[in-house]
Amino acid sequence: MAVTTSSTSPTKIEALRPQRSLWGDAWRRLMGSTTGRIGLAITIALVLVATLIPFIRPYDATTDRNLRIRLTAPAWSMSEEERTQKEFGMWDQLFGTDELGRDLFVRVLHGSRISLTVGLFAVSLAVVIGSLLGLIAGFFGGWFDTIAVWIMDIMLAFPSILLAIAIVSIRGPGLFNTLLAVGIVQIPIFGRIVRSAVLSIREQEYITAARATGVGSMRILLRHVLPNSLSPLMVQASLSIATSIISIAALGFLGLGAQPPDPEWGTMLSGARNYVGQGKWWYSAFPGIAIMITVLGFNLLGDGLRDALDPRSRT
């Protein structure tokens, strides 16, 4: 809170301002920025859809088929006559149907569950392991630090999707292996963030003070160092969920991720690919738009968090 006005002393200003906690302040700043607000709105809406959809419209991918209406365009995109002739209402199959006559609208909504859960778990895995590695490497230094940094550098020097593909290719296709692969390739990102935060915090006077009062290393790490490296972690986590969701979809698209009939967005696009040439645009359009909106939401949220949590941009 560096308020520098030449006429008034800083202490006076402090007294005039209502006291706010770090997180309260960050929250206000997040809500104050357009990007942050839109990002938060999109992500909250997605989480709501993903949690509520099984109750509103239960879905079983293994039994869902309706061959009578296979590869049907959304009713709203048809002409009036065509709709009456086929006896469709205006809002029937909002997103069209696929080669098994499954309603893509239902499948896309259910896909949000897969993408969000897998993305969240993959990033959590990376955050937990990455932070631990970073904490230990940064705080204790020594040979462990040297080796950890070397491995992380090499992993970062490598296109991450390629690494993910390599991991999945050995473990075999599937959703769980996708989660592992996407999580593992992000470990070094978090490891480096936490390590560099630790390196700068380690030399602070309050750490020396804590040490002088006889606080143990473990307690210093968990109570002083970790909380202070939390903000860059949160920003990166949000951005990482965005890239994870794209990677999950990419693996699904390549046939290495979720397997049919799971309504995963990338897997759906992989099926849609065979029908682009036949002009079935809706089949690929809607799952892709769903990915885009989700990723955009987390990207905006991450940008908003960065502005909100960065003390240097505080006004």
Add this chain to the structure above:
Amino acid sequence: MVAYLLRRLVGLIPVLLGISFLIFMLLRLIPGDPAIAILGERSNEEQRDAIREQLGLNKPLFFDLSGEGNVFDTQYFTFMGNILRGDLGTSVLRRTDISGELMTFFPATLELSLAALFIATFVGVTTGVISATSRGSIFDTASMGIALIGVSMPIFWLGLMLQYLFAVNMDVLPISQRVDADLIRGFDAITGLYTIDGLLLGRFDITTNALRHLILPSITLATVPLAIIARMTRSAMLEVLGQEYIRTAWAKGLRNQTVIMRHALKNALLPVITVIGLQLGLLLAGAILTETVFSWPGIGTWILHGILGRDYPVVQGGIMFVAFVFVIVNLVVDMFYAVLDPRIRY
């Protein structure tokens, strides 16, 4: 400069060793049996042993300490020895030489990546400069909005949509492949880049045909780097335009264009080049997806077929090759900085 290059080349050795070690360990540490991955669950133990024998997976990992035979007759040293000889093994499925296959598929990926890099750099830098000089204008807001959507888009989806729009709906561009197959029948490629080979051999029909095939995939592949380059150029330009020497340039009455191009852009370009360098990895990774969408016969589809066909040596060799290309490209980018920024001492 030569000394710097030499030092960097020597510095490459531990990195390449590290990468090959990492890939070696990764493919072996991750739970899962390659023999089962190749043969499937229903294979019997005898078949599995045969494939392990063929791939050398029955040898110890690092050192043979059993006392029988050579201490270095192990998986790692065989693997490294073969790499140093340029031998990446043979495909399990096709029994072909992997290094040879790489050489036939690589030009396709190279051509696609170069075209995408050109589009991303040219359009990205131009957009960034115009955005920065007309800050807050409709163009600025619109292009930065599009750039944000661009980085959030799965590129394989963009590829499908472009295919639908331009190849199916409007039917103005080919939907897939590098070139019409009947055009290149009996055509001896020199570089393997059809656009260039067509020019070299006076077959302009091939060049134009290959260019038409290149448009959609290269736009697809260029999108994400383009968005990132545009955003970076804009912010770098904005920073430079606020400098004192720019005010001086305006004050001494230089033309608009001179100030922006000669004084501002030249100095803003350095961080932009860093970002362009970083995008090369993205291009290589994105190539796998783009090639899949457009049935582009490059390294990406080749590795993918290896994975889906459980062709273990192909996956290992292919990933190793891409990683090496990536490291070497990074070195070239670094050399580029050294040339462009006189402050960098070699």
